[in-house]
Amino acid sequence: MSSREKILPLLRENARYSTEDLARQTGLDVEEVEATIQELESEGVIRGYRAIVDRNQIEPERVRASVELNVTLDRETGYDDIAQRLAKFPEVEGLRLVSGDYDFAMDVEGDSMSEVSNFISEQVAPVPEITQTVTHYIMETYKEGGVEFEDGDDDDRLSVSP
Numbered sequence: 001m002s003s004r005e006k007i008l009p010l011l012r013e014n015a016r017y018s019t020e021d022l023a024r025q026t027g028l029d030v031e032e033v034e035a036t037i038q039e040l041e042s043e044g045v046i047r048g049y050r051a052i053v054d055r056n057q058i059e060p061e062r063v064r065a066s067v068e069l070n071v072t073l074d075r076e077t078g079y080d081d082i083a084q085r086l087a088k089f090p091e092v093e094g095l096r097l098v099s100g101d102y103d104f105a106m107d108v109e110g111d112s113m114s115e116v117s118n119f120i121s122e123q124v125a126p127v128p129e130i131t132q133t134v135t136h137y138i139m140e141t142y143k144e145g146g147v148e149f150e151d152g153d154d155d156d157r158l159s160v161s162p
Contacts (some may be wrong), residue, residue, distance in 0.1 A: 003028055003036040011037075012146070015049040037092075052145040063137065064109050065116050068102040069124070070132040079103070082129050091119050091122075100133070113137060 004027040011019055019037070023030045040046045055062060071082055078096050086106065087095050094107035106124075110116040117135070125133050141149055 003032055004040065004045075007036050008035060008040070011046070015155055033141065050145075052147045054149050055141070059110075062109060062111065063113050063116050064107065065138060066136045066138075067120060067124070068132075068134040069101045069104040069107040069130055071107060071129045072131050073129065077129055082127065085127065089123060091116070091117070091123075102132075108135075 003026070006037060010022055010025055010036055010155065015026075019030050019033045022033045024029070026033070028036075032043070032136075037046070038160045055064075073079070083095055083097065083104070086092055091108050091110060092106055093109050095103075097103065098105045108119060109115055110113070110119060116137070120133055120135055143149065
């Protein structure tokens, strides 16, 4: 197993592991861990490090939506062209080309349902290649980035037996 194959799963599990922690867990030298991480970053394999945040704890009123987009391509316009246009909007948190009943899955955030709705209708839907949008407002997040969100409330109901 290469040093990359040893280090990447650990960084995905916890990006805050120190190089010493990674070296200890993989059996590699600290210098080899540092060199491998530097190589992965310079090649663009590692694009950044992020905290997984329960947004409802800090922004309970923020609205998030998952938007399905259907497109029609022509000779001059491809999926990458459309994706580059859409990704530039600050409201777009995620954008993926997908298989199935629609072409793109887009994650959008705003301060209100009205703001999200207006963004979709005024900025996204008018893009000439976009033929249909379907917006799903996110009501609750149970798992994100591989991390389960628990409400912290244990079920303290007493069991009843006849």
